[in-house]
Amino acid sequence: MALKDALGLTYSGATEAGFSSYARAVRELQCFIGDPVGSADRAIAEDPGFVMAHVFKGYLFGLATEREATLVARACHEAALPLAATARERAHVAALGHLAWGRWHEASRILEDVAIDHPLDLVALLTGHQIDFFTGNARMLRDRIGRALPAWRSDMPGYHAVLGMQAFGLEEMGDYARAERLGRTAVELEPRDGWAQHAVAHVMEMQSRQKDGIAWMRANPDAWTRESFLKVHNWWHLALFHYDLGEVAEVLALYDGPIYGEASTMALNMVDASAILWRLRLGGVDLGGRWTALADNWHKAGGGNYAFNDAHAMMAFVGAGLEAPAKTLLEAQREAMRGSDDNAA
Template sequence: MAIRDAFGLTLSGATEAGFTPYSQAVRELQCFIGDPVASIDSAIAEDPGFVMAHVFKGYLFGLATEREATAVARACHEAALPLAATTHEQAHVAALGHLASGRWHEASRILEDITIETPRDGLALQVGHQIDFFTGNARMLRDRIARALPAWQSGMPGYHAMLGMQAFGLEEMGDYIRAEQLGRSAVDMEPRDGWAQHAVAHVMEMQSRQRDGIAWMRANPEAWTRESFLQVHNWWHLALFHYDLGETDEVLALYDGPIYSVQSTMALNMVDASAILWRLHLGGVDVGDRWAALAANWRKAGA
């Protein structure tokens, strides 16, 4: 008997043993928490022929924007190619192939076609949304989710993530009131949804509501920081609010604490760290030897 997800989508090659960690990986990605790579590796270990598990892992690494990660994404695509798959799953395999080869716009178009036909495919929506984010396609950040949202409703698994993504898309297109409403609803529904938390922070930054932004980020930081791989970027947003108010001591404390105390060599984290130091430099703030430590890590990353 074929395994199907909560929305009736067939998962070729899956058993219950593999489906359980796959479902956990989906939830982790929707909240930006935990270790979805470990979860999806468990799914693959249980079911080596589970095509969407290989695709899911490939998406994770393809969206990581790290040189070494791209090689993993290509390997996941190669592993998925010969496996039994439905037409729907084959489209995902094709999208992954484009993503892993750097053809992000082609991947985006296939994912768009998938969600036009199957608007409750949350993975296709989320991966497409992230591609829209990285490629700066503000209109699609809004419209990809808006097109699918009527097929979703409260109580469905992952509904909070749909609201959070729609909130971010609305914010990027300047619809700040609706963006904040949906973002707050998503966080009310799932306090650990780091992307929805991030969407509301964007609204407040764009409206120069620094005090509101600080209150928003400091109200329940444990929810959006615990095991979150988006936490550095969200701490960065808090630092921006303090910077805009001239509270540079708070900015430096955040930089030396949750933003860059670990001195990550991940590009996305180093981008945030660099952006903080550059703002401080432009503001005439002496940041000491922080630039040197960060530059050393950029060199390690091969930048």
């Protein structure tokens, strides 16, 4: 049992019903909106033998940079291993296995090969791009997408996401004019594309165009915040523009509102909270009890899973003046460095 999508890619073990939920999950990830995990779960419930549904769910958890999520990614990999699959799908299963066991660079390399052979494989591009982001590989953020872009046309589903990813990669490599142009085009095509919105914000941050940045972020916030799981990070970008202008009251209002008014325990959101409070601390701003609330959630999260998260957890422990969790985190880091995965390095 296999079917083909609108771009000609084959999906083993999928029925129309299961593929409909899978396609929804992919669309949600393109914009960073909705509940792609829920959509992937529905695809799996419809078609337990649908290998890419298991892989896609595994990618979502593998990219969460949290210990418990990594265990789910490994379970998804185990579920996918025995299922019928094409060569392209088997490569995805292998990439998920490497990601789930902390071999991010090897997962990146396999997904690079998949996208070279199948440049219209949007999941390979989306997942590879995020791995490049988490590993700080600026050149691949640009070139992974740049290689695939000539195969895409503006009438293809997901084209806005490819433009948005290319915009971010160009920005990370300092090609600001092209990055802004492509990012704006992506947002025009799909106003809810939070990653493209974020790419243009990066350009303006790098060029110290704070007022342009504030105007860009405040022009249509409903589009990039509604049902978005990237919204905290994009609010953080708006806060940075205000911070750069010395508008501390605006920064604190954003922190106490959309950034951390609801005290999230998701690492990606806590990173943003730490990053803005640390800037304010360095500027001598009295932050009251904000550090303590944030440090409490970092303490619950544990350490040693992803070095970037640990750095931001330590900011919170130092900011709150908490010696015991700081020492615990240092020990977790020492333990992590004894590992053999990419995080150890």
